[in-house]
Amino acid sequence: MSLSRTDVERIAHLARLEVGEQELAAYAETLSRILGLIEQMNAVDTTGVTPISHPLEAGLRLRADEVTESDRRQDFQAIAPSTQEGLYLVPKVIE
Amino acid sequence: MSLYRSTLAGLYKLLKKKEISSQELTQVYLDRIEAHSDLNAFVTVDRTRALAQAQAADARLHAGTGTPLTGIPLAQKDIFCTEGLLTTCGSRMLANFVAPYDATVISRFNDAGSVLLGKTNMDEFAMGSSNETSFFGPVLNPWDRRCVPGGSSGGSAAAVAACLAPAATGTDTGGSIRQPAALSGITGLKPSYGRVSRFGMIAFASSLDQAGPMTRSAEDAALMLNVMAGFDPRDSTSVDRPVPDYTRTLDEPLAGLRIGLPREYFGHGLAAEVGRAIEAALEQYRRLGAKTVDVSLPNSGLAIPCYYVLAPAEASSNLARYDGVRYGYRAPEYADLWELYSKTRAQGFGAEVKRRIMIGTYALSAGYYDAYYLKAQKLRRLISADFASAFEHCDVIMGPTSPGTAFEFGSRSGDPVAMYLSDIYTISVNLAGLPGMSVPAGFDSGNRPIGLQIIGRYFDEAKLLNVAHRFQQVTDWHLRVPEGF
Numbered sequence: 001m002s003l004s005r006t007d008v009e010r011i012a013h014l015a016r017l018e019v020g021e022q023e024l025a026a027y028a029e030t031l032s033r034i035l036g037l038i039e040q041m042n043a044v045d046t047t048g049v050t051p052i053s054h055p056l057e058a059g060l061r062l063r064a065d066e067v068t069e070s071d072r073r074q075d076f077q078a079i080a081p082s083t084q085e086g087l088y089l090v091p092k093v094i095e
Numbered sequence: 096m097s098l099y100r101s102t103l104a105g106l107y108k109l110l111k112k113k114e115i116s117s118q119e120l121t122q123v124y125l126d127r128i129e130a131h132s133d134l135n136a137f138v139t140v141d142r143t144r145a146l147a148q149a150q151a152a153d154a155r156l157h158a159g160t161g162t163p164l165t166g167i168p169l170a171q172k173d174i175f176c177t178e179g180l181l182t183t184c185g186s187r188m189l190a191n192f193v194a195p196y197d198a199t200v201i202s203r204f205n206d207a208g209s210v211l212l213g214k215t216n217m218d219e220f221a222m223g224s225s226n227e228t229s230f231f232g233p234v235l236n237p238w239d240r241r242c243v244p245g246g247s248s249g250g251s252a253a254a255v256a257a258c259l260a261p262a263a264t265g266t267d268t269g270g271s272i273r274q275p276a277a278l279s280g281i282t283g284l285k286p287s288y289g290r291v292s293r294f295g296m297i298a299f300a301s302s303l304d305q306a307g308p309m310t311r312s313a314e315d316a317a318l319m320l321n322v323m324a325g326f327d328p329r330d331s332t333s334v335d336r337p338v339p340d341y342t343r344t345l346d347e348p349l350a351g352l353r354i355g356l357p358r359e360y361f362g363h364g365l366a367a368e369v370g371r372a373i374e375a376a377l378e379q380y381r382r383l384g385a386k387t388v389d390v391s392l393p394n395s396g397l398a399i400p401c402y403y404v405l406a407p408a409e410a411s412s413n414l415a416r417y418d419g420v421r422y423g424y425r426a427p428e429y430a431d432l433w434e435l436y437s438k439t440r441a442q443g444f445g446a447e448v449k450r451r452i453m454i455g456t457y458a459l460s461a462g463y464y465d466a467y468y469l470k471a472q473k474l475r476r477l478i479s480a481d482f483a484s485a486f487e488h489c490d491v492i493m494g495p496t497s498p499g500t501a502f503e504f505g506s507r508s509g510d511p512v513a514m515y516l517s518d519i520y521t522i523s524v525n526l527a528g529l530p531g532m533s534v535p536a537g538f539d540s541g542n543r544p545i546g547l548q549i550i551g552r553y554f555d556e557a558k559l560l561n562v563a564h565r566f567q568q569v570t571d572w573h574l575r576v577p578e579g580f
Contacts, residue, residue: 015440016436017441033511033512035454037400040400041471051469051472054528056528056553058332060331060332076195076421079422080422081425088421091431
């Protein structure tokens, strides 16, 4: 699989990464090489194999629906780039 | 022997007998960290905080309520959140991040009364095998400053190797404890998935990440794991099963131990000098009464391709949280919300992290899921099943930790694929979720350390530590210290 510059632009868009015009070719080349490595996977026939997502195949634990944490909004917002009256500030989204 | 070369077990005795105070000991290591700052092993050192912790530990020791790690100064990988102290994860994205809480691993060491010397340098977001991707610059290998210490836990490995700390923590997603332990000549243990809490440990690939100790001996690793291991309700994949005292079984004899040798770990690509050192270590084990049996891990050659789908896919999801809104870096200039995200992420992440986010994003994008992610999850099943079959014939598996010894700066950083091959023997262990260790097993002709890897069954950390400890009682590779330290 060889990625084109357009592919890289699409992936960068999905990943919310700004990629400059002059970087596209280099990304296309390196990412294609990594995909070349990845495609060695196709050497093995995996028909009928059940995929695993967790090494021990344990189901996720449930807990009682009770409040366990205290309110630390101020601590968490103190490290934010920009807040006002308890809200996180971003550029205007809706006119 | 100099105090700073002592093991944790040795320091514990000195502290207990009041032959030295924690404050004196902490001062010794703080001074060494400063004297050897050229290694770049630490991102953050807080002397005041460390000495205050040492003072509290001394009071506890005086009151007789200490534990084996009370008053012991430790280095923590900069991936563990520490309340009130910088946690950078080796990234510009978090260069200003002061966590509002402690990781469970940190809380456990705090409860044990250990002293936090500082936070160690690492590959950015633990993505790397050389420590060259850190925003804070590379760490030098104390054995040869032209070489990398390995990665991603390179700062912890160098700190322990150079005796800047008696022990440290690391994390291992594809080899990030074991490979730097091997390349820096120390002992490193990656426990079974779920054994140590991941709460407050900055996520890279959540189904693979696991924290463990990096130490001067297997006995020290046992002492560290005694504190680190255990169930944590705050980690949804933490395993709720009893934690043994890992020091209790260290001395058990190895007579009759069956060591599996996967033929795939001794073939093409293994440096001859590494192969010879591993063979000599195996001979040592035979003298201790163990026998070796040939086993096969037929799909191990596919571990790297499989890993480079799963780990980037999980990373692309985990790292979506860095958006310049809630914490961490925010680009100084942006016209709208789109630019706030895309410029923040473009500027905050380094090249390797961006590559992995893009590979993961691609693998998970519409139309490609079956060909990449699902295929990799199926291979993961086969790789895991290979180990299960092998363990029907043996108690532990041994082989090299890495195909070569420490390599020179820049020799692989331009070629990600060449860099990835450094972890060829470690990655499959993460995919299967098994415990794995690296112990020093010799040096190459350039005096660069060689690591022996020991892989165990699920939750068989006690066996690994026992097997490593017995080897260390009849060898002295782990006691060697690089010249000038």
